[in-house]
Amino acid sequence: MIPADALTRLKSARSIAVLTGAGVSAESGVATFRDPDGIWARFSPTELASMDGFMANPQRVLDWYAHRRAVVDAVEPNAGHTALVALERWITQRDGTFTLITQNVDRLHQRAGSRNVLEVHGNLVEDRCSVCEEIHKGEQQLDAAGLPVCTTCGGRLRPNVVWFGEDLPRDVWDASERAARDADVFMSIGTSSVVWPAAGLAHTARSRGAAIIEVNPTSTDLTPDVTWHIAAPSGTALPLIVAALEAA
């Protein structure tokens, strides 16, 4: 299933950048955003994941994120997450560099043990002050309406995720672009490659000469431009890749 020349290229890599998307989490039982029966098919994105929706009905949005946190808390990282931990260990032991850029907000990569993780869409675990941007976690102060507010400035707290119409966190995005530019192998895993600017990272890597390995059960907008497309779920393909590298 894994092309031999893709393994050869990985074996000689000094720098690997990986972009993961919802498909990786789906194998843990976290619903994906863009499947026909996924989350956004049942709820309006603009009501639940935009500043306008939050301003219009903050309690509904907070309830929704509380539900999503509960869903994520109840699942475990899967074989794909674990293989990415092993891939990071494999290349760092050879003095190479590894950057895991994820569009997922569920923290499953970190729970599995991945270390160098860039969350381009933020995460579900933290809250952020909508006024002073301070990150909050856990205990919260409530206002008269029972809504959580910032203990520093009194501004309303919101989930620390990137909503529709919002920019990606600047530092995280800059680091992601650097990793894509510096990579000799770029892996696009479990992502539909339709959400920009994250989808552009593979093209950035390719324009700098990186080989592109796509792991996704179906073809995507990126597939015509990749070096190798491995048509399998990440939980199946990634353990095979890591086992082959570790055996070499």
Ligand SMILES: [Zn+2]
């Ligand atoms: Zn604040």
